[in-house]
Amino acid sequence: MVDVSASLLAVLVVSVLLSAIARRYDVSAPLALVVAGLLAGLIPGIGAIELEPELVLFVILPPLLWSAGLESSYVALRRNVRPIGLLAVGLPLATTFAVGVVAFHTVPELTIAAALTLGAIVAPPDAVSAAAVGRRLGLPRQIMTLLGGESLLNDATALTAYKVALAAAIGTAATWSSGLGTFALAAAGGVLVGGSVGWIIDYVRTWLDDPLVESALGLVAPFFIYFLAEQVHGSGVIAVVVAALMLGQRSTRATYATRLQDAAVWRAVQLVLESFAFLLIGLQLPTVVSELAGISARTLLVASVSVLATVIAVRIAWVFAFTYLPRRLSRRIRETEPRPRPAHVFIVAWAGMRGVVSLAAAFAVPATTLSGEPFPGRPQLVFLTFVVVVGTLLLHGLTLPWIIKVLDVQSDDIHRDALEAAAAQTRAAQAAAQRLDELIAEQKPGSIHDYTPKVLRAWNERRSQAAWEELGRSDEEIGQESPAATFRRLRLEMLEAERKEFIAQRDAGAIDDEVLRNLLRGLDLEEAALNRD
Structure with a gap:
């Protein structure tokens, strides 16, 4: 247990350092971390660090969903509820069935239930991947709204399909009609838990009026909400997202200190967890490969290409079909929704990167069925999941900047x-x-x-x-500073002089550190206002 904890701590520290280096040299941190993990796995002597499903689903996923929900716009999501619903519910189900059929015919060891389990595992694009890559590329807000809304909710659809298919694969009686009931229960439970706990947290934070405690409460909230929802058989994903959207919408009622503190805290948490997740993905290579002994390389190659191509092709076909087909069939949609640019549609279709949640679901597949027999094709299932995750991350992540440039997708936001x-x-x-x-x-x-x-x-x-x-016009164009720029420059210089004097008085013993911190906080707040852009 100590060795595992030490290994995870080392991964955490190294991931943050690598992310810092990538940001320093303007390199895509997600891609750099995945590649670094893959290369590290090839180094002899480095022990395999197997991904624990509970670590991802109960530790990494909740705060990342929470952070994404706080940053999301409830108004924008509601305005785009139809396309987001098609992406978050319809597309994962379509991908589950398509991948299941292809995997069943290319991997002899997989039963149809096991193949559908694989389909559900690789169906949802990852919230971490979409947000991390999309932010760096500066995608237009409309595209980010669709990708963000999809990735916030599609895990609930895919994980429910996963539970139904897995139950059938291990021998537990399950039908797709019962699966629909399971999904309805999960959705209703998630909304109920998220809404009620979110309201309670908002009330308590308002009553406390203590920025430090409010931020601390926000840090533990996603873990509690996710766990509570799962305990009552609701969707932890939906519960966390609903509560985060609610609190994000009501953040305007909080004090300025709470908002400043929350923003800083969650940016740091987001960076740490995203870095950890991406490096952990690459480090799974030794574990995945070790289970493939005796399996035909040709079979693996054919299955890998087929499944990866299916995942990509289904998304492209679905996005284009359900972007333009409803417009042809519905006059109301044509009148109320602007016609999307084909370039924007293609970006949404191409940005289907899978992530750590898919790997966690794959590793959570049991080694045996209820009868005691080995789970059919489990090594191939885990390997194909790894191929899809790494393949989509590298393929889409490396090509998206070039595609955006070629298609001239520029944001006027x-x-x-x-x-x-x-x-x-x-x-x-x-x-x-x-x-x-x-x-x-x-x-x-x-x-x-x-x-x-x-x-x-x-x-x-x-x-x-x-x-x-x-x-x-810019200052360079008019040949001199604007009045606002002059005011800002002079006031910043004055603040810096005040700051140096405060520090000098502390060093001379005229004031103590607590007084200095209070004085510097006032200067920091004013400087933050001057640098609000």
Whole structure:
């Protein structure tokens, strides 16, 4: 147990270091970590680190789903509920059946139930992979909404299909009609647990009004919610996503300190867990290969190519068919939904990277059936899962940047966001000016120095104009700084001077460290406001 813990700790530390190096040199960290894991597995003397399903499903998956849910837009997901539903429910089921049929005919050892188990395992694109690769490539928000919404919910569909197919494969009576009941129960239980616990957490965090404790509560929440939902036979995935979406939507009610702290904490957690998951994927090569003794290399090659090609082809066919076919059949869809660009549709179809959840499900397949016989084709099932995960990660991850460039898929989100922010800032400044006038009118004559309203109005005006200045010509184009840029540069220099003086006073013994930390926090908050972009 100590050796396993030490090995996992070493993997965790190395994964973060490799991710830091990849980010430093602007290399795709997910791909670099997978390749590093594969290469490490080839080094003699490095023991195999077998992936524990419980580690993935109960430790890695919940916080990553939670983080993705907090960052997701409930409004955007609701606006795209039809395409996301087709991707998150219909596509995993179609992939399960297609891969099951192909695997059954290419791997003699697999029964039809075992082959469908494999299909359910490789059906869902991974939430970690989609978010990590998509963020780095700067995909348009609409594409990221579809990929993110799909990856948040498709695990529930695939894992339910997996449970039904696995039950049939090991000898437990199971039918697809009972499978539908299982899925309905899992979905309803997940929504109920996620919604109720999410409401309780939101109430408690508001009542506490303590940023440190609120962030700590948010850190343990996804584990508790996932475990509770699974205990009542609900979907832990759906429960975590529902609660995260709810709390993300209500985060505007939290204090600024809680929001700043939560954002920093979850970015760090996300980096650590994503790095750990991707390196762990590559390190599974020795474990997977060790179980293939005596199996025909030709059979493995044919099956690997067939299953990987099926996974990719089914996704492309499904995405294109259910993007354009409903538009031809429904006038309402044509009138209410803008026609998607074929380039954007292809990006969604091509971004089907599998990840660590699929590997966890494969390793969770028992070695024997209820009768005591070896599980049919388990070594091939695990190997084919590994091929699909690594194959999609490397193939899609390496080619997506080139495809995006060739198809000229450019995001205008930055400019559109800037326009919306500028308009909102103008309205907010007007509301602030009106409130200032009301407050001044309520004061007794002479109770406020004349200079105070002038400073506040100037500050308010500067904030209103700054957002519009960012949309105009750059400083290089106009040959000089804008007023907002000048203000920001000078104020940052003043803050740096204050910071140095505070530190010098601490070093001289005039103030202690606690006073210094409080003073620096005030400067940090102001600097964060000045660097809000």
